[in-house]
Amino acid sequence: MVEWDIRKLQILRTLRERGTVTATAEALRMTPSAVSQQLTNLAKQVGVPLLEAQGRRVRLTDAARLVLRHAEAVFEQLERADAELTAYRHGDVGEVRVGAFSTAVPALVVPAVRALRRTAPGVAVRVREAEAGEAYELLAAGDVDLALSLAAQAPAVGDGRFTRVELLADPLDVALPKGHALATAAGLRLADLAGEDWIFGGSGPWSDITRGACEAAGFSPRQGHSAAGWTAILAMVEAGMGVALVPRMAAVARDGVVARDGVVARDGIVARDGVVARDGVVMRDGVVMRELGEQRPVRHVVAAVRKGGEDAPAVGRVLAALWETASRTHEGRPVP
Secondary structure (H helix, E strand, O other): OOOOOHHHHHHHHHHHHHOOHHHHHHHHOOOHHHHHHHHHHHHHHHOOOOEEEEOOEEEEOHHHHHHHHHHHHHHHHHHHHHHHHHHHHOOOEEEEEEEEOOOHHHHHHHHHHHHHHHHOOEEEEEEEEOOHHHHHHHHHHOOOOEEEEEHHHOOOOOOOOEEEEEEEEEEEEEEEEOOOOOOOOOOOOHHHHOOOEEEOOOOOHHHHHHHHHHHHOOOOOEEEEOOOOHHHHHHHHHOOOOEEEEEHHHHOOOOOOEEEOOEEEEOOEEEOOOEEEEOOEEEEOOEEEEOOOOOOOEEEEEEEEEOOHHHOHHHHHHHHHHHHHHHOOOOOEEOO
């Protein structure tokens, strides 16, 4: 099989376009003797004459035109490759695998993906839902390129394996039964709920966050029930079995919520089973979500990549989209 030399094919192509060896040499910034030598070598490689004398000039043989006919397809493909590489260098194409905890997927990842579809449609994002701590394990193992987790579950800031980007301080609201004495109280503070039964998981990040927030408010929460899923937690709150802290990203739907026939539709997502929106607060089956004022507790959401991974253009694009999404989150506090 012939060992094709792209540079020699380019010289032959330029000769066809320019007509003379001298003009070809000028266009390619070569000497005429170098052009002639390269074409002679190409003829030897393919085993057929490529040029024939025509007076003081040369013209391409039929074999040369045959070679160029096939070479054009090669040049076209190389142009595409060059364009794609340019796009890759600018972060316009590529695949990024994202591991994210459950509430971060609809609140941050999905809006970021929607934005990327408009600004960088060549960037494909593959999402893998994972517990906050597991996301870092996936990142370290190379199973994802970017992890969304909670600062409380992240490795130490000085861990040399990762680069961390703080995205958002997500406020924690308190879920109360609709008929609770403090459901409509003005200036509600977390400390006002010190005597309540609390609903949270027996272990894991949410248990740590709930206990930490309550202890910072001056009391140790009395755990009435243990549950990890928001559906179960809010169902027990509705039944008057206790109260719970709920992250804003997970529970509250505001702005653009439309209630129709007892069904709340927000951004194309339909919530049923008696969900009602009133005055910007979503009440689900008798659950009232209350803010806790300026001293409200928060959980910190962070993104992380393997050290040096932030230099990959597509990863940088996804990080930027997540940052923009977090910065537009009017219910949280973007981290500067």
